[in-house]
Amino acid sequence: MVISGFKIPKDTQIMANFWAIDNDTNLWENPSEFRPERLLSEDLKTFKKPEYLIPFSYGKRSCPGEGLGVVEVFLYLSSLLQKYDIKANHKTDQKLEYEFHFSITAKHNPVFNITKRLN
Template sequence: MEDKTEAINRNYIKHLFLDLFAAGTDTTSSTLEWAMAELLHNPEALSKARLELEQTIGKGNPVEESNITQLPYLQAIIKETFRLHPPVPFLIPRKPSTDTEINGFTIPKDSQVLVNAWAIGRDANTWNNPNTFLPERFLGSDVDVKGRNFELIPFGGGRRICPGLPLATRMLHLMLGSLLNGFDWKLEDGVTPEKMDMEDKFGITVQKARPLLAAPVACK
């Protein structure tokens, strides 16, 4: 049998680290921006999130990783953000190793397959009011982002699921919780929540068409 193994040299390692850092920082920062934008655009959800943090941790206190399990509304906000704004809308391209039939459609071997996670998250056949930011839909729900529920797969699923999932979810809860519990927030340039620009800008990742401009104010 032909030996197809190949040693990993320094250049391969450099490219691997570049991919890991670029993929991890860009997607995490864009998801955090979308979460903050959706909360500022929906003051009622923002108030609920801050009330949960205040009652569970105490206003202005640092958010620890051990607190996350005690913050179901914060967890629901992250899930709802992933539903509406998956960081990589078409996930990573897949390639079937054999001809595969799904729901009467044949996917030829070695064809490139793109999964539209953005459209899945806004499917009216699956979600009520699919274009509305509503974290409450995940309260008491077993749906998660770990690839077991196909209606919410921002990280993909199966053996090729994004390896950064544990780090991303851990950091997003900590960062968002810290920003909400440590500061009050004010939109800049006279923008009101109703007039915020919430348009997407599609690329490899989904960014806000206009970056969020919000100023932190020390909690009183």
């Protein structure tokens, strides 16, 4: 098979380069900046998922638990935010930078102050 001029021999294993997609300036404006609002609608009230946002992989090998994972994260995070105030430590002047490995991990450990809410 030939794809974009590259010959792919039979039985070749192909891995998608998700890092390249996540850091493509043709798809994302300033991809290295942490800007979660880029996934919200213009009025900042609704989540919008671009077709090139693929945290659960893509195609027939994509994660079958994506729906459950999204619901679980929402429930977990919303229950934490109901009970705790989470604020960045005022002494923290580090940016959220990442080093690419087989997975993405934080370059610096962000420091947060978590206090239980008094109701």
